[in-house]
Amino acid sequence: MSKKNPQNIEVKVDCTYIPSSSEPAAARYVFAYSISIQNNSETATQLLSRHWLITDANGKKQEVHGEGVVGEQPNIQPGETYQYTSGAVIETSVGAMQGSYDMLAADGETFSTTIPAFSLSIPRTLH
Numbered sequence: 001m002s003k004k005n006p007q008n009i010e011v012k013v014d015c016t017y018i019p020s021s022s023e024p025a026a027a028r029y030v031f032a033y034s035i036s037i038q039n040n041s042e043t044a045t046q047l048l049s050r051h052w053l054i055t056d057a058n059g060k061k062q063e064v065h066g067e068g069v070v071g072e073q074p075n076i077q078p079g080e081t082y083q084y085t086s087g088a089v090i091e092t093s094v095g096a097m098q099g100s101y102d103m104l105a106a107d108g109e110t111f112s113t114t115i116p117a118f119s120l121s122i123p124r125t126l127h
Contacts, residue, residue, distance in 0.1 A: 008040035009076075009103065009113045017122045018087070027091040031120045034085045035069070037101070037113075039076040044106040046075045047082070052099040052115075057092035064099075088120060095120040 014034045021030040039045050052064040067073060074082045088097060098117035104110050 009045065009101075010038040010040055011101070011113060011115050012036045012038070013116060013118045015097075015118055015120060017120075019122075022122075024093070028089060029091070029093055029095075029120070029122065030087060030089050032085055032087045033097070033118070034083065035115070036081050036083045037076060038081045039078055041105075042078050044075055044077050046104045047073055047101050048104050048110075049102045050099060050115075051102075052088075052097060054088055054090065054095065054097050054120075056090040056095040060091060062090075069101075090120060093122045 012035070016032050016034075018030040018032055022028055037047065047068060049065070049067050050069055052062075054062040054064065070084045070086055072084075076082045088095075096117055096119055097115075099115040101113045101115065102110065103113055
């Protein structure tokens with residue numbers, strides 16, 4: 001990727017613990033995260049791929065690389081927001097995620113957009 005977010009792309013994250021899918025006794029904690037990607041630039045942008053770094057409280061790291069998100073490589077027009085929800089499974093009740101999206105602007109320039117770090121935690125675990 002040639003530059004770090006020369007476009008004005010804003011990424012927001014909301015994360016939720018999913019107790020019905022989790023099994024704490026088996027060290028399985030499931031979280032859903034919803035992402036909003038706002039294109040504040042004057043150029044259409046396509047999300048090509050993603051890179052995640054997921055870390056649990058034991059320091060175990062998982063790296064995820066893949067094309068697009070939730071099976072799509074969305075084109076986000078100027079002023080538009082693309083939203084999706086996905087999930088993560090870790091072995092502890094607390095963890096963190098961070099990453100980046102590789103993007104392609106309509107003018108052919110590729111760039112990387114940072115996904116801000118966020119916590120994965122069951123309710124009332126962090127203050």
